[in-house]
Amino acid sequence: xxxxxxxxxxxxxxxxxxxxxxxxxxxxxxxxxxxxxxxxxxxxxxxxxxxxxxxxxxxxxxxxxxxxxxxxxxxxxxxxxxxxxxxxxxxxxxxxxxxxxxxxxxxxxxxxxxxxxxxxxxxxxxxxxxxxxxxxxxxxxxxxxxxxxxxxxxxxxxxxxxxxxxxxxxxxxxxxxxxxxxxxxxxxxxxxxxxxxxxxxxxxxxxxxxxxxxxxxxxxxxxxxxxxxxxxxxxxxxxxxxxxxxxxxxxxxxxxxxxxxxxxxxxxxxxxxxxxxxxxxxx
Numbered sequence: 001x002x003x004x005x006x007x008x009x010x011x012x013x014x015x016x017x018x019x020x021x022x023x024x025x026x027x028x029x030x031x032x033x034x035x036x037x038x039x040x041x042x043x044x045x046x047x048x049x050x051x052x053x054x055x056x057x058x059x060x061x062x063x064x065x066x067x068x069x070x071x072x073x074x075x076x077x078x079x080x081x082x083x084x085x086x087x088x089x090x091x092x093x094x095x096x097x098x099x100x101x102x103x104x105x106x107x108x109x110x111x112x113x114x115x116x117x118x119x120x121x122x123x124x125x126x127x128x129x130x131x132x133x134x135x136x137x138x139x140x141x142x143x144x145x146x147x148x149x150x151x152x153x154x155x156x157x158x159x160x161x162x163x164x165x166x167x168x169x170x171x172x173x174x175x176x177x178x179x180x181x182x183x184x185x186x187x188x189x190x191x192x193x194x195x196x197x198x199x200x201x202x203x204x205x206x207x208x209x210x211x212x213x214x215x216x217x218x219x220x221x222x223x224x225x226x227x228x229x230x231x232x233x234x235x236x237x238x239x240x241x242x243x244x245x246x247x248x249x250x251x252x253x254x255x256x257x258x259x260x261x262x263x264x265x266x267x268x269x270x271x272x273x274x275x276x277x278x279x280x281x282x283x
Contacts, residue, residue, distance in 0.1 A: 003206040006074060007037035011235050012262050013070035013083070019255040021087040025095060027233035027245030029067040031170045031203070032137065035228055036071045038209040039135060039166075049077055049103050055132050056121050058106045060114020061139040061168060062096035068104070069093050077103040112145030114138060115165055119155045122163035122223075133216075137166045141173035144182045149194065155223040156195030163223040164216045165196070168203065172232040172243045191225045203228025236261055 001009070010033045018026045039057065040046075046054040059068050069086065072078045078093075078101075085091040092101040096109035106117050118136035125132055142148055155163050169187065171178050179185060192198045197219050201208040209228065216224035232246070233239025236258045250258065 001041070001074075003034070003037040003041045003210070006041050006071070007033045007206070008235075008262065009074060010037060010067060010070040012259065013073065014066050015236075015250070015255060015258050015262070017066060017070070017083060017086045019250045019252075020084070022249045023066075023087045023095060024245070024247045024249050025063045025066065026236075026248070026250065027172070027239050027242070028061065028064040028139070028168075028170075030234045030236065030239065031230040031232050032061075032064050032067050032168050033070075033234065034204045034206060035137065035166060035168065035209060035230075036067055038206050038213065040071045040075055042210050043213045044135065045132065053130060053132055056105045056118070056134040058108065058114045058118050058121075058134070058136045059097055059104075060108050060118075060136050060142060061111065062108030062114075064168075065093075065095060065097040068097060072103040075103075111139070111142045112147040114142075115148050116151035116154075118165070119151045119158075119160060119163055119223075122155065122160040123158055125162055126158075126160070131162075133162045133164060135164045135166065137168060139173070140167055140169045140171065140178050140184060140187065141181070143167065143184045143187060143190075144173075144178075152191070152194045152196065152223075159221050160223045161219045161221055164213070165191075165223070165225040167191075167225060167227045168230055169227050170203075170230040170232040172241065172246065174243075174246055176243060188227055191227070195222060197222050197224040198227065199225070200227045200229065203230035204234060 014029045044055045073083045086093045092098050097104045099107045114136050118134045122134040188198050188200050199212045201212045212226045231240050239245040
């Protein structure tokens with residue numbers, strides 16, 4: 001499965017499981033589907049989730065965890081039965097990721113902390129003389145946080161070339177447009193001024209994302225950031241660039257319309273269910 005097909009499958013799973021659970025944060029998850037597809041398909045070196053030499057990934061914008069769960073299921077790290085427990089009693093698959101879950105390197109949810117932890121991981125890898133890289137996906141709204149910029153300064157000062165940040169630059173946050181809440185533009189200049197190798201790409205282009213991540217591998221002396229320009233709710237017409245889909249769950253009619261707009265059907269669930277079976281609404 002190529003990265004474009006994986007992203008379409010991930011979006012279908014996001015819709016399926018969010019509707020079944022009656023849970024929101026759909027728009028945020030849809031905006032990062034392409035980024036995660038490229039990372040887990042083409043970039044991250046992970047032979048096993050407990051391999052100490054594996055690349056690390058932190059989803060700092062933890063409220064988009066459903067996209068990560070869908071990718072982990074498609075990569076065989078989670079089963080479809082596990083994915084179906086999303087936001088049910090006793091599950092490890094909550095709205096925000098939990099490090100007790102296979103494939104999750106750090107529990108996130110309180111925004112602004114992921115990059116600091118990633119910088120610590122990268123610094124620790126250097127001290128242990130290990131060659132793996134650390135990738136941290138943050139939201140553009142997280143760039144409002146002072147703690148993020150403290151981590152950015154630390155990483156640049158220590159020349160952590162094994163650290164890569166990805167900014168999901170979808171222009172929306174919980175209370176409105178990012179530029180209206182606290183305008184970070186020009187965001188690429190800010191990262192560059194902090195000493196980071198900076199690239200700006202279309203966050204829905206697998207080719208541009210893959211090229212940018214390949215470029216980060218060639219950086220030997222500074223940390224890298226890939227600013228991925230994305231669309232909240234990507235792939236669903238009534239969600240795109242609509243801040244309400246930071247919160248709202250789907251109605252049955254909206255779910256049907258959203259699935260109808262997808263360019264790929266619901267995926268084969270790896271023998272864990274019958275493809276095309278009706279999704280149970282647990283609300």
